[in-house]
Amino acid sequence: MSYLVLARKWRPQTFSDLTGQEHVSRTLQNAIDSGRIAHAFLFTGARGVGKTSSARILAKALNCERGMSPEPCNECPACLEITAGTSVDVLEIDGASNTGVDDIRELRENVKYLPSRCRFKIFIIDEVHMLSTNAFNALLKTLEEPPPHVKFIFATTEPHKVPITILSRCQRFDFRRIPLAKVVARLRYIVDRENSAISDAALTVVARKGDGSMRDSLSVLDQVLAFCGENVSDDEVVALLGVVDRRLLLDGSAAVFGRDSRAALGVVAKVDEFGYNIRQFCGELIEHFRNLTILKAVGDGAELLDLSEAELALLREQVEPLALADLQRHLAILLRAEAEMAQSSFPRLVLEMALIKMATLVPVVPVDELLGRLRALESGTPSAAVVADSRVQWRPAAPAGPPAARSTVAAAPPVAPAGLAAPAAAPRAPQRPAPTETLPRTGDSWADFVAYVKAGKVRLGSLLEHGSPLQVSAERLEIGFPEGSFALGSLKENDAQAALRELARTFFKSEPALVLRSLAAGEDAAVPNLLEKKRVEDERRLNDLQQNAKAHPAIASALEVFSGELAEVAPAEKDNR
Incomplete structure (x- = not known):
């Protein structure tokens, strides 16, 4: 028969x-x-x-x-x-x-x-x-x-x-494509009645080869049983069908997330050694990163992924510490590489370069953090590096040649150089000045007035920071600027003077006379402008931080152990939790 x-x-x-x-x-x-x-x-x-x-x-x-x-x-x-x-x-x-x-x-x-x-x-x-x-x-x-x-x-x-x-x-x-789990369950039912010994992992490989078709999956299973006999091993199934071993995909993503370029290139070498098609492996890698991205985006995405429970458990463990934005960037790099392979004579090189780029990808900085730094620069306050419990964090820098390494401290974003105006804000709709009661008073009338102006008109406040207060009172407001300065020319415009007079009238609750003077070269003002005072204070504060960091026993021990030197110190942000 x-x-x-x-x-x-x-x-x-x-x-x-x-x-x-x-x-x-x-x-x-x-x-x-x-x-x-x-x-x-x-x-x-x-x-x-x-x-x-x-x-x-x-x-x-x-x-x-x-x-x-x-x-x-x-x-x-x-x-x-x-x-x-x-x-x-x-x-x-x-x-x-x-x-x-x-x-x-x-x-x-x-x-x-x-x-x-x-x-x-x-x-x-x-x-x-x-x-x-x-x-x-x-x-x-x-x-x-x-x-x-x-x-x-x-x-x-x-x-x-x-x-x-x-x-x-x-x-x-x-009629729908049959889910992988249901195909595996049906195949398990059949092989048990055929008295064949085959693992669920091998049946998953067979079902994935069938691509949602029960007839194709049964045809592949027939081929596997004819090749392996009644006792089927996982390695024999992978070798027979020529499919990419799922362990290679997990090893490849682990190398990328561990920033290990050597291990990533080793995975490509194994793919080439086993005779797998490089472009097919890239497609499998894209599907793998797509699964990781979906799991990270939706949490429990079992119904969206055609994977077995064992595979889902491995992916959940790998994706736990990752950021969604980084996964999306990795996926974009792979998609671009796959498109380039279609026109390239060196598909292995394209994939290797893509994996190296992924393994060395610099983490993205959230837009909110960048905007916060810009606001700090605009307001003139120094940005602070995020350091827990006001302790200085350090990391070893890459050696530049000699064995002695330099250690660098987590650096704060750069502060605007002294003497330069903070970036002028974009034109805004006229805003009603904030009442003086809402602004804290420092006892310095000029500093309080500039802060008040900046709360209502950011551009005017930034210009005033370049001026030296020659006389500040309810009767007379005289401000000196370097001869030919941009701030003086801007404040002498009619609209700027009108707005400044209105703010002075509200702040001093009187009608002070507004005088804008040009200071000739070599003519010193009695009081330095706010930017100069801020620069002096920042230098003093940074000097104190450096002295405290050098005196800290933990930092001193770390520098001694790693033969490093203190490169930079930044103040820690306050924890508002």
């Missing part, structure tokens, strides 16, 4: 045997129960997902000699003949071979005659989209008003090629 392949031997014979198409099974069973059976059905979906099997099961359920029921008995002569394909009343027609109008005319002639033994005469046309336009037109009238003893079941993988006039006359059922 000839061997029957697994795809035919284990073909579903009842609706309950259909895997992954529960929505179709339930609808057809309810239709049979209620007697609401259409005269024409259209089954669409990818290859090997159960379209033709469902058509045969429906034909058996309608013609079963024990009566129409949601499940055929598979024991009566009608069911056995339909299963064997020998029933004279259930005709399976290949649409790819019978494409002409003459074939449809012959079908129309057969429709007139009553069934020989069964309850209904059923025409199953597979790959119906292959029929010619004239053949479809010849079928229209019969399909719209067939005799009561006739049922049509069409199956196709390309429903968009079926004319809309045909689609509108059929009940359409869309």
Whole structure:
């Protein structure tokens, strides 16, 4: 007796045997129960997902000699003949071979005659989209008003090629790709009854090779059993099918996240050594990083990923400490590399350069943090490096040549150089000045007035910081600026002077005379401007920080152990938690 392949031997014979198409099974069973059976059905979906099997099961359920029921008995002569394909009343027609109008005319002639033994005469046309336009037109009238003893079941993988006039006359059922977990469960059911020893990991590789098709998965399983015998090892399955070992994908992503370029290049070398296609491996790597990104973005994304529970557990562990933005950047690099491989003669080099770039990728700085630094520069306050508990953090710098290494401290963002104006703010809509009660007073009338102006008019306040207060009182406000300075020219504009007078009147609660003086070169003001005072204070503060850091026993010990030197010190931000 000839061997029957697994795809035919284990073909579903009842609706309950259909895997992954529960929505179709339930609808057809309810239709049979209620007697609401259409005269024409259209089954669409990818290859090997159960379209033709469902058509045969429906034909058996309608013609079963024990009566129409949601499940055929598979024991009566009608069911056995339909299963064997020998029933004279259930005709399976290949649409790819019978494409002409003459074939449809012959079908129309057969429709007139009553069934020989069964309850209904059923025409199953597979790959119906292959029929010619004239053949479809010849079928229209019969399909719209067939005799009561006739049922049509069409199956196709390309429903968009079926004319809309045909689609509108059929009940359409869309068959889905079968999820990986359900394919593995079905394969486990089959191999247990075939008395074959194979692990779930190997079955997962087989199911993934089937790409959502149960028939393709069973064909691959047949090949594996023929090669390995009754006892199947995981390595043999990987070697036979030529698929990328999932461990290589995990090793590759671990090397990237660990910033280990050598290990990343080692993974590519293994891929080339095993004879895997480099571009195929890149595609698998893209899918792997896509899974990591989805897990990080949605938390528990098991329903979005075609992975087994064991694989999900490994990915969750790997993705836990990562940032979503970095994963997205890694994925973008891989997508660009995959596109370049199509036009490159050196696919291995393209992938190696992509992995090196990923392994050395500098972490992104959040936009909010950058905006905070810009605001700090604009206000003139020194930015501070984030150091926990006011302790100086350090990290060893890369050696520049000699063995003696330099140690660097976590650096703060640069502060605007002394003597230069803070960046002028973009023009804003006029704002009402804040009341003086909301601003803290320092006792320095000039500093308080500049702070008050800056709260209402940032640009004016920034310009005033360049001026030296020659006289500040409720009667007279005299400010000196270096001769020819930009700040003096800007403040002498009519709009600027009007706004400044209005703010001075509100602040001093009087009408002080506003005088803007030009200081000649060499003429010193009695009081330095605010920027100069701030620079002096910053230098003093930084000097104190450096002295304290050098005196700190932990820092001194670290510098001694690593033969380093203190490069830079920055003040720590206050923890507001």
